[in-house]
Amino acid sequence: MKRKRVLVIGGGVSGLAAAVFLEAGGADVVVLEAGGEAGGHVRSESIDGRILDQAANGWLDNEPAMGRLLALLGDRLTVVPASGAYDTRWICADGALHPVPLSPPAMLKSRLLSLGQKLRLLGDLFVGRSVDPDESLGSFVRRRLGPAAVDRLVGPMVAGIFAADPDSLSLRAAFPRMAELEAEHRSLFLAMARLRKGGAPAGRLQTTQAGAGGLTTAMIEQLGSRVTCLTPSVSLSTDGVTWQVETPRGALQADAVVLAAPGPVQARLLEDLDPAGALAQASIPYAPAAVVVMALPRAAFPREPRGFGVLMARGEAERLGVAGVLGTVFSHDVFPHQARPDELLLRTIVGGAIAPDAARLPDDALLTRVTAGLGQMFGPMGAQPHLTRIYRYAAAIPQYTVGHLDRVAAVSRVSERYKGIFFAGNHLRGVGVKDCVRQGEEAARAVLAG
Numbered sequence: 001m002k003r004k005r006v007l008v009i010g011g012g013v014s015g016l017a018a019a020v021f022l023e024a025g026g027a028d029v030v031v032l033e034a035g036g037e038a039g040g041h042v043r044s045e046s047i048d049g050r051i052l053d054q055a056a057n058g059w060l061d062n063e064p065a066m067g068r069l070l071a072l073l074g075d076r077l078t079v080v081p082a083s084g085a086y087d088t089r090w091i092c093a094d095g096a097l098h099p100v101p102l103s104p105p106a107m108l109k110s111r112l113l114s115l116g117q118k119l120r121l122l123g124d125l126f127v128g129r130s131v132d133p134d135e136s137l138g139s140f141v142r143r144r145l146g147p148a149a150v151d152r153l154v155g156p157m158v159a160g161i162f163a164a165d166p167d168s169l170s171l172r173a174a175f176p177r178m179a180e181l182e183a184e185h186r187s188l189f190l191a192m193a194r195l196r197k198g199g200a201p202a203g204r205l206q207t208t209q210a211g212a213g214g215l216t217t218a219m220i221e222q223l224g225s226r227v228t229c230l231t232p233s234v235s236l237s238t239d240g241v242t243w244q245v246e247t248p249r250g251a252l253q254a255d256a257v258v259l260a261a262p263g264p265v266q267a268r269l270l271e272d273l274d275p276a277g278a279l280a281q282a283s284i285p286y287a288p289a290a291v292v293v294m295a296l297p298r299a300a301f302p303r304e305p306r307g308f309g310v311l312m313a314r315g316e317a318e319r320l321g322v323a324g325v326l327g328t329v330f331s332h333d334v335f336p337h338q339a340r341p342d343e344l345l346l347r348t349i350v351g352g353a354i355a356p357d358a359a360r361l362p363d364d365a366l367l368t369r370v371t372a373g374l375g376q377m378f379g380p381m382g383a384q385p386h387l388t389r390i391y392r393y394a395a396a397i398p399q400y401t402v403g404h405l406d407r408v409a410a411v412s413r414v415s416e417r418y419k420g421i422f423f424a425g426n427h428l429r430g431v432g433v434k435d436c437v438r439q440g441e442e443a444a445r446a447v448l449a450g
Contacts, residue, residue, distance in 0.1 A: 012040025163352020324358020
C-alpha cells in the first residue's frame with residue numbers, strides 16, 4: 001500500500017507533534033520551516049549550569065496526547081515534574097504579596113478582598129446563567145463575582161496565561177470549563193462544592209531535564225532529515241487530489257497538507273485558495289511580550305522569592321510605576337535543577353496585550369523596569385545579576401478575543417471544502433504546549449483517516 005505523503009508547514013510544537021504522530025502512523029512526512037531552526041518559541045538555553053527557558057517553561061500533565069507523544073519520543077528526553085513550590089502562588093496587590101485563594105473558603109479569608117467585596121462573591125449563589133452566546137471573560141466574572149474578582153483574582157490569572165485583558169477575551173474560547181461549570185451547576189461556588197475542588201489548575205506542570213526546549217529538540221531529533229529549515233512556503237494550491245506547495249527551493253507535492261504555522265502565515269497561504277478562511281486567520285490578533293531572565297545571588301533581596309511565582313493585580317504595576325510588568329516565575333524553586341544551588345533564577349514577563357509598548361522598550365529601560373518591579377515585590381535588589389537574558393517576541397501570544405470561536409469555525413470549514421488540508425496551532429484551540437500537541441495529534445489522525 002502506498003504511503004501517504006504529507007507536508008507539514010511550520011516547525012513549532014504543533015507542526016513537529018503532527019509530524020511525529022504522522023510518521024508513527026506510517027506516513028511519509030516532510031516539515032517545512034521558514035526559519036533557520038525549528039521549535040518555534042519553545043526553546044531553552046544552557047549557560048554555565050543554568051537552564052533558561054526562552055518562552056514556555058513546560059506543560060501540564062493532564063493531556064493524554066502529551067503522554068502519547070512522550071511515549072513515542074521514549075529515551076530522547078527525561079521528564080521532570082515541578083517541585084512542591086508549584087502549589088504556592090502569589091498576587092501582588094496594594095504593595096504586598098498575597099497567597100492566591102484557590103477555594104471559596106480561601107477567597108472569603110483572603111486579605112486580597114475587602115469585607116464588601118467578599119460579600120459580593122456570595123452573590124454568585126443567586127446569579128442566573130448567561131444568555132450571551134459569546135460573553136467576555138471579564139463580563140462573566142464581573143456578573144457572577146463582582147468587579148474586584150476581575151481585578152484581583154481572574155485578571156492576574158489571565159495575564160499569566162494570555163497576557164490579555166479579561167474584558168477582551170471570549171469566555172468560551174479561552175476558558176470553556178468556566179462556561180461549562182455555569183451551565184451544569186448555575187453557580188461557580190456550588191460547582192466547587194459539588195466537585196470538592198478549588199480553583200487550582202488541573203494537572204501539574206512538568207518539563208524536561210533540558211528545559212521546555214528539550215521537548216522540541218527531541219521531536220526534531222526524532223524526525224531528523226524530515227525537518228527542512230530555511231524553506232518558507234510561498235504559495236499553496238490543489239487540483240482536488242494533489243496539493244502543491246511552492247518554496248524558494250522548488251515545488252513540492254503531497255496527498256495532504258497540515259498548516260501549523262502562525263496565523264498570519266496560514267492566512268497568506270489561504271488568500272487565493274479560500275479568502276474566507278484567510279480572513280478568519282488574519283483576524284486573530286497576537287500580543288507582543290518580552291521575557292527577562294535573571295540569575296542572582298540567593299540573598300539578593302530582603303525577601304527570598306519562594307513558590308511558583310507572582311502575578312500583578314490589575315492596575316498594580318501602573319500604581320507601582322512599573323507598567324507592563326505582568327509577573328515573575330521563580331524557576332529556581334519550581335524547577336531547582338534549572339538554577340545553580342546558590343542562585344535565584346527569575347523569569348519576568350513584560351508587555352502583552354495589557355501594555356504592548358512595554359514589551360518594545362530598549363534593553364536598558366526594560367531591565368530598569370523589571371528591576372524596579374522585583375524591588376517592589378521582594379525589597380531593594382542588593383546585588384547585581386550574575387546573568388541576564390532578554391527574549392523578545394513581536395507576536396508572542398494569540399488573543400482569543402470575543403468572536404474567536406466563529407473564526408475557528410471558519411477555518412475548520414476550509415477542511416470541509418477541500419480534501420486533504422488540516423490546521424493546527426496555538427492561535428486556534430489552546431495556547432499551551434499540551435494544547436499544541438493535542439492539535440498536532442488531531443491533525444495527524446485526520447490525515448491518516450483520509
